[in-house]
Amino acid sequence: xxxxxxxxxxxxxxxxxxxxxxxxxxxxxxxxxxxxxxxxxxxxxxxxxxxxxxxxxxxxxxxxxxxxxxxxxxxxxxxxxxxxxxxxxxxxxxxxxxxxxxxxxxxxxxxxxxxxxxxxxxxxxxxxxxxxxxxxxxxxxxxxxxxxxxxxxxxxxxxxxxxxxxxxxxxxxxxxxxxxxxxxxxxxxxxxxxxxxxxxxxxxxxxxxxxxxxxxxxxxxxxxxxxxxxxxxxxx
Amino acid sequence: xxxxxxxxxxxxxxxxxxxxxxxxxxxxxxxxxxxxxxxxxxxxxxxxxxxxxxxxxxxxxxxxxxxxxxxxxxxxxxxxxxxxxxxxxxxxxxxxxxxxxxxxxxxxxxxxxxxxxxxxxxxxxxxxxxxxxxxxxxxxxxxxxxxxxxxxxxxxxxxxxxxxxxxxxxxxxxxxxxxxxxxxxxxxxxxxxxxxxxxxxxxxxxxxxxxxxxxxxxxxxxxxxxxxxxxxxxxxxxxxxxxxxxxxxxxxxxxxxxxxxxxxxxxxxxxxxxxxxxxxxxxxxxxxxxxxxxxxxxxxxxxxxxxxxxxxxxxxxxxxxxxxxxxxxxxxxxxxxxxxxxxxxxxxxxxxxxxxxxxxxxxxxxxxxxxxxxxxxxxxxxxxxxxxxxxxxxxxxxxxxxxxxxxxxxxxxxxxxxxxxxxxxxxxxxxxxxxxxxxxxxxxxxxxxxxxxxxxxxxxxxxxxxxxxxxxxxxxxxxxxxxxxxxxxxxxxxxxxxxxxxxxxxxxxxxxxxxxxxxxxxxxxxxxxxxxxxxxxxxxxxxxxxxxxxxxxxxxxxxxxxxxxxxxxxxxxxxxxxxxxxxxxxxxxxxxxxxxxxxxxxx
Numbered sequence: 027x028x029x030x031x032x033x034x035x036x037x038x039x040x041x042x043x044x045x046x047x048x049x050x051x052x053x054x055x056x057x058x059x060x061x062x063x064x065x066x067x068x069x070x071x072x073x074x075x076x077x078x079x080x081x082x083x084x085x086x087x088x089x090x091x092x093x094x095x096x097x098x099x100x101x102x103x104x105x106x107x108x109x110x111x112x113x114x115x116x117x118x119x120x121x122x123x124x125x126x127x128x129x130x131x132x133x134x135x136x137x138x139x140x141x142x143x144x145x146x147x148x149x150x151x152x153x154x155x156x157x158x159x160x161x162x163x164x165x166x167x168x169x170x171x172x173x174x175x176x177x178x179x180x181x182x183x184x185x186x187x188x189x190x191x192x193x194x195x196x197x198x199x200x201x202x203x204x205x206x207x208x209x210x211x212x213x214x215x216x217x218x219x220x221x222x223x224x225x226x227x228x229x230x231x232x233x234x235x236x237x238x239x240x241x242x243x244x245x246x247x248x249x250x251x252x253x254x255x256x257x258x259x260x261x262x
Numbered sequence: 263x264x265x266x267x268x269x270x271x272x273x274x275x276x277x278x279x280x281x282x283x284x285x286x287x288x289x290x291x292x293x294x295x296x297x298x299x300x301x302x303x304x305x306x307x308x309x310x311x312x313x314x315x316x317x318x319x320x321x322x323x324x325x326x327x328x329x330x331x332x333x334x335x336x337x338x339x340x341x342x343x344x345x346x347x348x349x350x351x352x353x354x355x356x357x358x359x360x361x362x363x364x365x366x367x368x369x370x371x372x373x374x375x376x377x378x379x380x381x382x383x384x385x386x387x388x389x390x391x392x393x394x395x396x397x398x399x400x401x402x403x404x405x406x407x408x409x410x411x412x413x414x415x416x417x418x419x420x421x422x423x424x425x426x427x428x429x430x431x432x433x434x435x436x437x438x439x440x441x442x443x444x445x446x447x448x449x450x451x452x453x454x455x456x457x458x459x460x461x462x463x464x465x466x467x468x469x470x471x472x473x474x475x476x477x478x479x480x481x482x483x484x485x486x487x488x489x490x491x492x493x494x495x496x497x498x499x500x501x502x503x504x505x506x507x508x509x510x511x512x513x514x515x516x517x518x519x520x521x522x523x524x525x526x527x528x529x530x531x532x533x534x535x536x537x538x539x540x541x542x543x544x545x546x547x548x549x550x551x552x553x554x555x556x557x558x559x560x561x562x563x564x565x566x567x568x569x570x571x572x573x574x575x576x577x578x579x580x581x582x583x584x585x586x587x588x589x590x591x592x593x594x595x596x597x598x599x600x601x602x603x604x605x606x607x608x609x610x611x612x613x614x615x616x617x618x619x620x621x622x623x624x625x626x627x628x629x630x631x632x633x634x635x636x637x638x639x640x641x642x643x644x645x646x647x648x649x650x651x652x653x654x655x656x657x658x659x660x661x662x663x664x665x666x667x668x669x670x671x672x673x674x675x676x677x678x679x680x681x682x683x684x685x686x687x688x689x690x691x692x693x694x695x696x697x698x699x700x701x702x703x704x705x706x707x708x709x710x711x712x713x714x715x716x717x718x719x720x721x722x723x724x725x726x727x728x729x730x731x732x733x734x735x736x737x738x739x740x741x742x743x744x745x746x747x748x749x750x751x752x753x754x755x756x757x758x759x760x761x762x763x764x765x766x767x768x769x770x771x772x773x774x775x776x777x778x779x780x781x782x783x784x785x786x787x788x789x790x791x792x793x794x795x796x797x798x799x800x801x802x803x804x805x806x807x808x809x810x811x812x813x814x815x816x817x818x819x820x821x822x823x824x825x826x827x828x829x830x831x832x833x834x835x836x837x838x839x840x841x842x843x844x845x846x847x848x849x850x851x852x853x854x855x856x857x858x859x860x861x862x863x864x865x
Contacts, residue, residue, distance in 0.1 A: 072612050073756050075796045085795035090612045109792050116761035150765055151832055175754070195318030195607065197590070199764040202754030205321075207314035209303045 031095040035059075036102055040093075048088035048099055049077055058255040059101050060110050060139055062117075062229055063176035064089040068185065071177050074117075076110050076139065107143055114140050115149045120199060122154060122171035123230075129239055130231030132247025136174060138254040155200060162214030165236055168206070172231045175202055179224045179233060186223035191216050204232075268293050269301060273308045280309035281623065283319055283605030287326055288547075288586055296330045315606075322607035322753075324378060324589030325394060325547045332367045332374040334412045339389040341380035341509040342699075342743040343666045343729055349388035352405050353377070359409040373412050379591055379747055380509035381548040384666035384729070385431050385673045393418050394550050397425045426551065430516045431673025434689065436660040437652055438524075438637055439676045445523045446568050448639035452531045453576050455642070461487065461535045464638060467646035468658040473503060473594075473631035474701055474725035479638065482628050485618040486536040489626035499627040500532040500541040501617075502635055505599055507546055507591035508702035509747060510727035513662040514632040516674050518545070518552050521636060522559040526582055528635030530569070531642050533580045536628050541582040544599050547589045556584055591751035595799055596629040597621075598753070609755050610799035631725070633662055653679035657718040665690045667730035677717065683728070684713040692730045697737055697816070699729040703744035704804035707737070707811035737816035738823065741808045742770040748805040759802025762793045766806060772832050778824050786813065 032039045033048070035057055042051035052059050053066060063074040070089035077088040080100040088099070100106060117136060125131050160168040175194065183191040191213070196202040208215035219225070225233055244250070252260070263271075272289045276282040286305060291297055297320050306313040320326045338344070338353045357364055357375050367374040383389035386398040392408075395418060404425065411421055432439060452460045465480030491497050502525065506514040517525055529541040545552065560582055563569045571579045585603055587593050593602045597611035600622050621627025637659055641649050653659050657679035663686060666672045670691030677686070687695055698708045700717075701724040708715065715721050731740060749767040754760040766789055769782050790806035797803045813820060836855040843853050 070612065072798065075757050075798070078796045087798075109796060112788070112792050113757050113796070116757050116765070120761045151768070153764075175757075175760070190312035190314070193312060193314035193318045195314070195321050196754065197322045197324075197607070198750065198752050198754045199760050201321065202760060205314035205317045207312045209299045209313065211299075 031093075033093050033095060033097040033099060035099045042093040046093050048079065048081075048091050048093050051093045052088070052101075053258060053261075056259040056261070057101075058258040059088050060107075060143065060255075061089060062135055062139060062174060063178065065178055065181075065227070068178070068181045071181070074113070074174065074176060076113055078106065078109060078113075080106060111143050111145050112149075114143060114145050115147075117174050118145075118148045119150045119152045120155065121173060122157065128172065128231045129234055130172070132242075132244055132250045134231060134249070135229035135254065136172075138249035141249070142254050153199070157203075160206070160211075160213050161236075162210075162212040163216075163218060163236075164214070165220040166213060166218065166225060167234045167236055168213055169232055169234065170203065173204060174230055175204075176229060178227045178229065179204065182227040183218075183222065183224035189217060189222065189224075191218045191222075191224060265294055265301070266304065269304050270308075273305065278308045278310075280311045281604045283309065283311075283316065284323075284585060284588060284602060286605075287320055288588060291326060295333065296327045299328075302328070309605075319605060319607055322590065323547070323587070326588050330367065330371060332372055333415070334373040334418070335391075335393055336373065336375045336408075336412075337378035337381075337391040338376070339379075339381035339383060339387060339391070340377035340743075341384055341387075341747075342740050343384040343510065344380075344387045344389060345739075345743060346667065346735070347388045349390075349400070352388055352400050352402065355402060356405050356409060359406070360412070372415070378548075378589065379507065379751060382506055382512040382515050382546070383428065384510055384512060384664065386429055387666075391548065392421075394547065395426060396428060396548065396551050398428055428515070428519070428551070429673075430520055432516065432520075432676075433665075433671055433673045434675040434677065436676040436678060437640060438633070438660050438662065439521070439674070441521075441524060441640060443524065443527075443639060443643055445527065445563065445566065446574065448524075448642040449527050449530050449534075449568060450574055452534055452642040453574055453578060457487070457535045457537065460531065460642065463641055463646050464535070467641045467649040468656070469634065469637060469641060469649075470657070470719060471631055472633035472637065472661065472725065474508075474705075474723065476719045476723045479630065479634055482618060482630070483532060483535045485616075486626045486628040489619040491626060492620070492624050497540070497623075497625045498536050498538040499622045499625055500529050500536060500538045501596075501599065501603065501622060501627055501629040502529050502541065502543045502632055503594065503596065503599055503629050504549070504632050505544050505546045505587050505594045506549075506632070507594045507751075508704065508725055508727055509744075510664060510666055510699065510702045510729040511725055512664045512666075513674055513726055515549060515552070517632050517636055517662075518549065518556060522556055523563070524636045524639050525632055526559065526563055527568070528630075528638045529582055530573070530580050531638050532628060532630060532635060534578055536626070538628075539579050539581070541580065542603060542622065543582060543584045544593070544603060545584055545586050546593075547587045550586060553584065553586060560584070590753075591747075592753045592799075592801055595801065598799070599629060600627065607753070609753050610801075633726075654716075654718050654720065656720045661717055661724075661726055663717070663726045663728055665728045665730065667728075668692060668695070668732035668735065669730045679718045680716050682714055682716050683708060683722075686717070686728060687713065687730065690730070692732070694733045695730055696733045696735060697731045697740075699731070699740065699808070700724050700727065702727045702729075703747055703808050704800065705807065707740075707808060707815060709815045736819055737812045738770075738773070738819035741812040742774055744808040745770045745805075748801065752801060752805070756796075756798035756802060758793045758796045759798065759805060762789050762797075762802065763805050765789055766809060768832075770809070773820060773823050776823050776825055777832060777834070778820075780824065783813065783820060783824075786810075 030041045061077040063071045072090040079088045157170040180192045195205045306316040388400040469479040470476045590608045593599045593608035598608035602608040617627045663675045745767045749763040752763040
């Protein structure tokens, strides 16, 4: 057996297996690197850039960068968290996020990460984009106002459900969106089911089950109990 | 022929192969006018792709439309050089005559008029595309005639041929443009050497990429050659990057117009070296008009035994295929280009793996610039020692520059590496020059004190665009034009670029409306720092360069627009009160903000 290899994350030794990304190794060790589009069950997407770290003085996405022995990785520094706050503010202003009225409040990774990083305001002017709501499916509501373009629904539907219901299309700030695979563009015209993995993968409140509102009261939800960073440690 | 038959004929021509989706969509749209929902459904079924995936490609590219945009689609090139030649006034005049708003389709579905990113005609602008065919040197008279032809629904094919003339404007030739080779000469020399010795010659000649990054061509070819092919159908590929989208650059257009044989020969030499049997030329959609000429040049080469099986009587089999892009600057990035070649949106891949090990269809692929491949012919024929005698120590050979803007003789200039910017400016007849934008918006902006710098990898590495601005030009407006360009061209994949480019554009517009303050300047710097480090690819990383450069070198152009030295909101507070004033019938001093008092009154 090879001796376990390690790298340093904010001064802490993190063991890793060959082929693991910085994010995978850190998460397995219970260390939190802020992220939104990364999910432990799937290959890295690398789009949200919240997991940007500094490796030997250079910026990089920890979800796509392979861990290497002896590398020195900065994670929760003031500089990086400041950049992450700006990225979060960008995500908030490009969509329409009204936390107080959102069913996902308290279970939302975007909201929890914003609390974690002490984001106090959206800072930038809101874009208020015109994004449609799709209520055509009998069991599921799609509210694209909250989409952060993480692609997790695309990946889950393709790789787990084998259905390819979703695909990221369009270009730029106003163009980029999730396409639903039907000629009408409506979810009701696909074979999507509430039991699909894609139905429960959304880190924000785009894909919601119908007729199930506030079953768990605000204040007792996932991220109400402990901050998102502490939950990585608990999982280990 | 019914629409369905039309679609099926296109699909059959492309063997119902989803990786050929870009060509399927373009050819379908050329015949049907737009890509209707039912069209996309039929195509998706035929290529056996999820419908949303086909739609994702269709709505990524500017030149594909999933809604009807008129039987005449007019797109004005909107580079800063077009602006300087008055394109906006001409477009407004056209819209007025057509009773049309830019970006909207006329009520009768006849015509739409809009802007598009630089079409590569900067030395002969203002330019536009009509139904994706290039027209140059627009004048008020031409615009008037054009409106008449659109109104009378004259087919574009019957429009005056001289409108579609595109000049080469070659002003200075050096070793490449004055090459003197006959078709097959360089390839024969390469075949005689064999792939290994040819590779050694390219390395010895120090050939570096002409697309801007300057990566060693020999190193790239070697890595590709050594990488094993993958899976059941292992192969190696050569891709010629002719997606010349950097505003201000048009040298590849000239190479493809008048030196196509040299380019195809370079692709073939690369194929020989890396062990490929197939080369792909990715031609930007704006150069659609070149397609037929390039296809016949390929046919002539096949006829002459320079492409196909047993080239020049050897065991070397190789052929070249042309793929057309559809209006997406990001496809100039090599991994985005490969995605596009595979029929997908042009979204840069996560790297590593690099294309040399896993590129087109997952196979080892070398992606090279048009000029780099053409230059390889010189090395094949004349050898590395001859080549090294041109240029400088770290920059062997010559560089073709695309020169536009405020100068007497815009066009194509080829120099040995090492020429100073000042020399180039003198040669093209640029006087009272204030600034030069080198390498387009993603490059650098040089002020007068830097004109002694040299075009060479050891000083200014560049793909060769030089846009010249004389003292009458407003460098803030130059940077604002570039900010709009990047916001339009961001692929939208990563957060910092997707949102950041639009935030930068909005801040620049705010300053232009004279609502800016030092706060906004600081915001621009902050966004620059974020986007430069955190973006997924070069587009986001360099998108703030023009703003950053002009802020540092031409600060007064910004400051004279700033309204105050404190914070200013994005809207006019006093104007917002006007309705309240109207409703209450007041217009006295107390009903105005102190900064907006009428006629110098005091509060």
